[in-house]
Structure formats: C-alpha cells, structure tokens
Amino acid sequence: MAIRTILHYPDQRLRVKAKPVPVVTAEIRKLVEDMAEAMYAAPGVGLAAPQVGESHRLFVIDVATEDESSNLLVFINPELVNLEGEQIWCEGCLSFPEISEDIKRAETVTVRALNEKGEPFELTADGLLAVAIQHENDHLDGILMIDHLGVIKRRVIHREMLKRQKDGDQEASASRG
Ligand code: ZN
Secondary structure, rough: OOOOOOOOOOOOOHHHHOHHHHHHHHHHHHHHHHHHHHHOOOOOOOOEEEHOOOOOOOEOOOOOOOOOOOOEEEEEEEEEEEEEEEEEEEEEEEEEEEEEEEEEEEOOEEEEEEEEOOOOOEEEEEHHHHHHHHHHHHHOOOOOOOOHHHHHHHHHHHHHHHHHHHHHHHHHHHHHH
C-alpha cells in the first residue's frame, strides 16, 4: 500500500484545529498504523494526524535512535496537564523538510491521552520526548514551528517554502508534459 503523503507548509490544512476522537475505532487504529509507517519512512520522530490531512486529535512519536529498538508511542486526545522548566532544542518538522531551528519549550511535560486501544494513560517526559510531545500537540491546534520563531526567521522560512512550492508545481506540470 502507498505510504501517506505528508503535507508541507503552507498547506492550509496544517492550520485547522483538529477534532477530538470520540471513539477509538478500527479506522482510527488503521490511521495510527499508516501514520507510524509514514513517520518511519520519512524518517521522523513524530507525526500528527493534521500532517496527513486528517483532522483528528492524535499523534505518534518514536524517539528511539537507530541502534535502539523502536518504541512507538500513540497519543489520542492528548492534554498537556503540566509544563515545567525550559529547554532549547534544534527542531525539525516533516512539514518543513530540511529546515531546523532552535525553539524554546518546557523541559518537562506531563501528558494525559488514550493509547491505540482507547485506554487512558499519563506520561511525564523530559528532553527530546518532551519536545516532541509539545511539537506534535501544537499541530493539533494548527500551530507550527515557525510560530515559535521571531518575525525575521519566520519570513525567511515562509519565503523559502513558497519558493519550493512554486518550483515543485513547475516540476509537476513539466512531468505532466
Ligand atoms: Zn511538525
């Protein structure tokens, strides 16, 4: 089966506030599988449903390094119930390929969510996992990494992404003949 396409900025679907998942159905579990597949293929450490054009409050994360065994975490209807401290991490995003910027986030985050079986859990994370949880949770509210940057950096990245979109369109129409 084809791997799901990840939307790139400035696709307007990335700006839509996602809807809560009322019940964790077989369709939702299939979406979770598809998203994990797309995330590992990219490769990336996290992917939120709006990034594949699905307006659901869910994301997947796996921060295991290549020599560690995979550790897929699924967060459905997540709520960040506590944020503490501060850290700066050089973040990337699958919706902004090849762009990375230093972004300030909380050092420690406590999140409550449902897993892929629909069971509630609570997790307190720090370091990269805390960053990834905050980054992916932002996607559910239509907030993107550039929203955390100063106006000049935001402008530079915006223009770069518009330019790529334009170049991509030209390549697409050229290949269509
Ligand atoms: Zn992202």
